[in-house]
Amino acid sequence: MVGPVVAAWILEFLLRNPDVSDALVGELTLVLPLPSPLPPRLSSALLLRRLAADLSRRSVSSRTLHSLERLHRLRHSPSLLPAFAAVAVECTVAPLRHRPLSSSFTDADVEFFDAVNKIWNCQVAELERSEAAGLMSQALREARREMEAAVMDSALREELVRRETKEAALEAVRVCLEEVRKEMGPTFLEAAAEVVVGWDREELVGSKTDGPLIALGDKMRTLLSSRFDSVERGVEMHHIPSKMDKSRSKLLSELVQSSKRVNLSGGNVEEDRLGALNQNLSINSTIVKPKKEAFDGKISNNELQSGQLDPIQSDPKEVDQKHKSILAYESSCPDEKHLRCNSLDANITTNLDSTTMKKPSLVDRNATAHTYEWDSFSTESGQSPETRKETDYLSFKKSKISSALADPEEFVLQRRKRKWNILEEETLRKAVAQYGAGNWKLIKRCHPEIFKRRSEVDLKDKWRNMSRYL
DNA sequence: CTAGGGTTAACT
């Protein structure tokens, strides 16, 4: 049985051997009893492998960028710096290349702004603060300045498109790979093999003393201590196959995936972790999409009584959005339950099974039913900086509900009015100066955190207010 | 998605 130490040696050797296919390595990583967490040397080998795969596919993506960053945490090779800067630039410029000819802002421009924001304002800025601060090279600083300048300067963007940033990035990665490989030296197995090959068998076998054997043992020990990370040196590795830790399973699955990509597609695959992050960031903009149906609180008495809004439907998607908004409203306002049960339930929603009302699966606050009102209840109660009166929403809802009873046709939910704070106002002011009034969507996307409670329309309305009496 | 008109609610 192969132990974790030996498994790590083997995998390191295979990873570093370009003749071994990614697919094979991927399979092996799943069956080998690897130590956990992965030793730095092995992690480095994995990252080198990923970078090499990117290089062979001529793919420069934020995945590449991420690999470089992680590699930098493991080994401080100077060659990583230019590679990181070049890849960051290429990741930013790439969206511009597919732009149609147009004088106004195109999707490509918007993507470029997004990329500048994500890579340079978030990722690189984070880098400056983090342990990977060493990556903050002069080249990176200059590149950052240039990317930020390009946001305002379409001519500069044109120039960036013409520049061969992709070639530069690929070349920098190639150089970096070479350097890091050199710095890492041979793999443990190779080094060990060298020592073994250097054995004088005759002497070893023929000798009557233990001298040569002891000498060999010493050599191996030296090799172990010089070449091995502390984890690998461990006397006993406790391998628990069923308990694969997160970092390892993540790395492994990435490797397996990347090997699949090479085998199946062979093309450029740009999706990655940053893509996921991207999605997270843009949630704010996507949730507003179906807002009309979702938030249109006008629900007629007939609709509710007819039973066509029965929440017990097999497919949650089939549940009417209006109905969902009511249910979400209920589920997110537990304090209001009585109120609703006593009044609305009795009068209007007798067809709704009361047990299903408690089921979160159906009444889950879905994206489309996401509102500020509910947000404030769930995430902000008690921590609002804006001197919010806790009774605000209660009185508000009460009045809404009673008016609904009086005239269900007019049952319109409205968000609680939230005063704009200085930060929001200043951010909006600067953003309008930067991107221009009217690009509300873009402005929101560039400041997802600050404007997380504001829709594009809110930004527009606020700007109208701010500029009204200028 | 945005602009612009309309409505609501907080404040004076």
Next chain:
DNA sequence: AGTTAACCCTAG
């Protein structure tokens, strides 16, 4: 009651 900021609706 009037004013205003925040929010809603909807055509294009």
